[in-house]
Amino acid sequence: MKYLSTRGGMEPARFTEILLGGLAPDGGLVVPERYPKIDDATLTRWRALPYAELAFEILRLYADDLPVEQLRRLCRETYTAEVFGSDEITPLAPLEPGLALLKLSNGPTLAFKDVAMQLLGALFEHVLREQKSELNILGATSGDTGSAAEYAMRGRAGIQVFMLSPYGRMSAFQTAQMYSLTDANVFNIAVDGVFDECQDLVKAVSNDLIFKRRHSIGTVNSINWARVAAQIVYYFKGYFAATRRNDERVSFTVPSGNFGNVLAGHIARQMGLPVSRLVVATNENDVLDEFIRTGRYRPRAARETHHTSSPSMDISKASNFERFVFDLAAHDAGRVRELWSALERDGRFDITGSAEAGRFPACGFASGRSTHADRVATIRATHERYGVVVDPHTADGLHVARNWREPGVTMICLETAQPAKFADTIREAIGSEAPRPAGYEGIEALPQRYERMPVDVERLKRYIADRTDALPSSVDCRWRADA
Numbered sequence: 001m002k003y004l005s006t007r008g009g010m011e012p013a014r015f016t017e018i019l020l021g022g023l024a025p026d027g028g029l030v031v032p033e034r035y036p037k038i039d040d041a042t043l044t045r046w047r048a049l050p051y052a053e054l055a056f057e058i059l060r061l062y063a064d065d066l067p068v069e070q071l072r073r074l075c076r077e078t079y080t081a082e083v084f085g086s087d088e089i090t091p092l093a094p095l096e097p098g099l100a101l102l103k104l105s106n107g108p109t110l111a112f113k114d115v116a117m118q119l120l121g122a123l124f125e126h127v128l129r130e131q132k133s134e135l136n137i138l139g140a141t142s143g144d145t146g147s148a149a150e151y152a153m154r155g156r157a158g159i160q161v162f163m164l165s166p167y168g169r170m171s172a173f174q175t176a177q178m179y180s181l182t183d184a185n186v187f188n189i190a191v192d193g194v195f196d197e198c199q200d201l202v203k204a205v206s207n208d209l210i211f212k213r214r215h216s217i218g219t220v221n222s223i224n225w226a227r228v229a230a231q232i233v234y235y236f237k238g239y240f241a242a243t244r245r246n247d248e249r250v251s252f253t254v255p256s257g258n259f260g261n262v263l264a265g266h267i268a269r270q271m272g273l274p275v276s277r278l279v280v281a282t283n284e285n286d287v288l289d290e291f292i293r294t295g296r297y298r299p300r301a302a303r304e305t306h307h308t309s310s311p312s313m314d315i316s317k318a319s320n321f322e323r324f325v326f327d328l329a330a331h332d333a334g335r336v337r338e339l340w341s342a343l344e345r346d347g348r349f350d351i352t353g354s355a356e357a358g359r360f361p362a363c364g365f366a367s368g369r370s371t372h373a374d375r376v377a378t379i380r381a382t383h384e385r386y387g388v389v390v391d392p393h394t395a396d397g398l399h400v401a402r403n404w405r406e407p408g409v410t411m412i413c414l415e416t417a418q419p420a421k422f423a424d425t426i427r428e429a430i431g432s433e434a435p436r437p438a439g440y441e442g443i444e445a446l447p448q449r450y451e452r453m454p455v456d457v458e459r460l461k462r463y464i465a466d467r468t469d470a471l472p473s474s475v476d477c478r479w480r481a482d483a
């Protein structure tokens, strides 16, 4: 399998060459040259596989320059009941006939990002060891992504994590999850500022290409291709759990932000998984819902971005969306460049009446949005009707899913986080505490380890430089700083 850039300006590369990178050198996103097609016999064979073996079968199609036995071992070591709470890894929980939750949030940080990030940690460690190199991951987090990255990378050889978070602005639970890690390769940097200032610090360091190169700085944000690839697996798993035969179809509803999760669903469908609808659910930050309804893509300014009770979906632009548009443009990189220069010039583009609009219906997308009141009402109703407590992101999906169910087609709603992480909204909805999974009872009381820092780029660089080995300045840097 070869990888290309959505904007056409990258030499074809193999999986292990793109694994550690961010944006392609031309500013595009890295995509596989094609999606392998799965025939009926393969689908039948995969039905019987445990999660780790299914992950191996799917990932080997995309990571075909890794020795198969290594990849199989990495999948087996990653997808265990010990890490994900059950042998099923992503169990399907029926709510009523034709409606089910696919539980993706039983990993160590109780959100779906663990499913891909845990494998990414194993892949990074393996490839860095082969390449005899090291990586210093720098990131900013308002909660979810940062902790998933830390838990995926903790204790791994050749990797250090520098994670910036806004001091005193995360929930007690999220703070405890991150700051209680005591691994020597994890550095929590508590910034006296808001999340945007943390992100600006990361950008400032990444834009200093000489520093970035000398200190082998990288990221693990949502545009990483391997994360998307690892997410394809649970769409297959969910389908197998909800059906008995390959002539049955299902639909998926996906609480969406950066379009990474639902993109994996789109790819599964393109590979031949019998999916009827892919329903994109957004909160008040509805760029994606707007695109799907109108054909207009209009990223929002920071001041137009709402802080909501489903914070992991509070995005202004959907960073994985370009990969989908590349498919809509029938892999015409020139067309993608044209749309993205329109975006830069006008702050929007519109595919109405174009060839892309003609191809869109066949992709099976539908969409909707929720408000805070919708989510609270859905959490309450789900609790009353089924005795199940869902988090606000999952509630967003359940709310939107109602409009897109079809007779004879099970609607699978992806559960993206555990309610315990969003205690305030749960209390508001059901008047009692969210259930807390075993093992997390007293985490707020654990000792915490972090470095408090003002918003000061030079100070941050010094902190990183003191804790990393500098490479000679001649080392080549192929990848651009990530957006």
Ligand SMILES: *Cc1c(COP(=O)(O)O)cnc(C)c1O
Binding pocket: 111, 112, 113, 144, 145, 222, 255, 256, 257, 258, 259, 260, 261, 262, 312, 313, 393, 416, 417
């Ligand atoms: C990241 C996240 C999302 C959004 O996923 P995307 O891949 O960015 O679309 C939804 N829910 C939760 C809980 C998340 O952490």
